[in-house]
Amino acid sequence: MSKVIRIKRGLNIRLKGTAEKITANAPRSRTFSFRPEDFHLTTPKMVVKEGAKLKAGDEVFYSKDQETIRFLSPVSGTLSEIKRGPRRVITDVVIEADSEDSYRDFGVLDTANMTAESVKARLLEGGCWPFIKQRPYDVIANPDVAPSAIYISGFDSAPLAADYNYVFRGKEAALQAAIDALATLTSGDIHVSVPKNDESPFKSLNGINLHAISGPHPAGNVGTLIAKVGPVNKGEVVWTIGAQDLLIIGALLKTGNYIADRTIALVGSSVKTPKYYNTKLGAEVSTFVYDSGLSQENVRAINGNVLSGRAISLKGHLGFYSTEVSVIPEGNDYELFGWNKPIFNKISATRNLTFSWMQPNKEYELNTNTNGEHRAFVLTGMYEKVFPLDIFPMQILKACMVKDLDAMEQLGMYEVAPEDFALTEFVCVSKQPHQQIIREGLDLMYKEIG
């Protein structure tokens, strides 16, 4: 293992509702859904029509710009509805599930003689390509460009994140299978980060370059790992893959089936008994949310963590990349003198009559209130304290806002993804939407340069 990477600039946000280490099987979901918004900048082109019968692993749609990238049904069932938004953009594809899954068989990959071509073809036809994302632009990787390295974060430091040591226990074989296959796709290394002083399942894997990282969130973000190991230069491409997604890739390679199983953490202060659930990608979140129970009514459910997840309704479905579902109270209420009274029950990175610095280990129950109004950037130096990348956060945000492509490129836009700016957004006293600004900036660059 190479030397320990120490992250100093960051912030651990401790919230109530960490998942207890118990895994339950979620009841089988009646419907499953694909939301193309999970696949940023991908335009879906439907292969099947409403009413079509599907096996688990049958193609549902492909990417219009990159036709080899296919999106497969996670279950066998009937395609019941294609929902469209303005200008007939597909917003949701709903599949009504059968009671049992029958899988389409892709055949077991000959791992002894695998080549980049055979692995790539298998991942594309087996529906696992969308798990591979690329930087720059934080979009699904272009299969035609070989990456200079592959980065995987072996732990999650976000608030209320799933404990990977628990989730991956006993699944090392699937991880190893995925790693071995991915290794054929890059001339560089596969970099994996694990927490320092931790018995991570990743430590037993072969063929990876392991990095121990210590420090507060965003230590577990893959962007932090990239920044510390090899920031993306202009013209370079690296890939990132979620650790949980490796399991589905591993299963595809070993069994020949697209098995979209996922162990998710149901967390948050509004959940009665936060714990882990075995379910499938695209399942209704209500199958496990109501199994666990909610302690209040006015809540927000989030696909992912509270920093960079996407809000869904309680009738919504698990996202394609989600490893957790968070449920926290909505904060749509006024608070008398909320702007000047001393605050003990919320987190703050400053000490403006806020006292979270006195209790660094207390777990808080935060709601979705913005705690103030949107303003122009005023305070400086705040973002740098929670931003471990060698980039000027405020300057790059401003470059994105004024659409200055040259400045964006010079300031390091190729290295970042929106989630890297989640913490700066959290601490921002001007309540600026950092992640959205970065996303729009990346989209602009993708359009103009990429």
Next chain:
Amino acid sequence: MGLKHKLHTLKEKYKGKKMAPAFNALHTFLYLPNFTTQGGTHVKAADDLKRTMNVVIMALVPCLIFGIFNAGFQHYAAVDAAQGILTEPSLFGNFFTMDNFILGAWKIIPLVAISYGVGLGVEFLFAIIKGHEVEEGYLVTGMLVPLIVPVDIPLWMLAVAVIFGVVIGKEVFGGTGMNILNPALTIRAFLFFAYPTWMSGDKVWVHGAVDRAKELQAGANLDAISGETILGAYAQGQSVVYDYWDMFWGFIPGSVGETSKVLIIVGALLLIFTKIGSWRIIISTLIGALVMGLIFNGVVSAGWIDDTSKFYGLMDVPFWQHLIIGSILFGAVYMATDPVTASQTNKGKWIYGFLIGFISILIRVFNPAYPEGVFLAILLMNVFAPTIDHYVVQGNIKRRMKRLKVKTA
């Protein structure tokens, strides 16, 4: 439920109307809004701009209170001095007295009222015309302004200056967060150049001195009241009657809030502790001032300057005393640290602060008309802050380019 519910109904009713910003500004002072996060992070930190500005105001209040008592104290001390009675300041003996407070409050509360009334009036007007929310920046500016003017400044002048400062210093650039120059210092600069007789000289710093001088001119048989600052005395080669502890505690004439160094240090500690004020700027400003002071001391001890020179008096001031006379400390803590107009990068803050301190003392010594340069130095560096940042950011960009070259080579 009552009030909260009624206000909510009113807010909905006014939504999109011309007067909505004005209503919302008042509403948000009572209640933290019911806005929830949309996209992006689902939770947000507890502090907003209002809370931040509120803490800065809290850091200024001790200076204001001290300034009120000091205005009274300086007046009575000067009246006594005119009759040849020297007053030894003692905190609870003759400083924190009701007489001092009443006189000081009589002079200073109107300054505060005019500053906030006129300034916020302009802010509300602009918010309504331009349809944006009323922003909090002026809450701090409005508190700073009465603290950096002489106590006897006529109220109408202050009102004119505030209008100028808020409109030209801030609103024309787009409001809080967009301005290039510190609005409070823009107001002070306007007063200084438009009404110099009320902003400098040996009369304006103590209440009553100007009036007394006018009465004398009219032929009244009275003793003149001196309102000279320490810097003024040095500049004219007079002996200074105050000792260092007077300067440190603040029993000296000067702008309303700048005199008490100990309370400014308390304010600075609060700003640094709450992580609002940049300790980098404060420290580097003081270092810059000390360095310039040392250079002047060196010039004097090397004998390069004749003791008849008009600059000799100020050059000869021991370098460390520059920190406890004049407004350098107040400027370093409350003015230079304004995040909007200061450098925005951490490295840039060191350079920015150092140059402010350095240039402040330079102007202080060499300005023949007015022996103080802090506000001019800060305004000058406000203009150069983006340039400093540009070069700091270039360093980051160059590092990135170099990395690319190494890779592709």
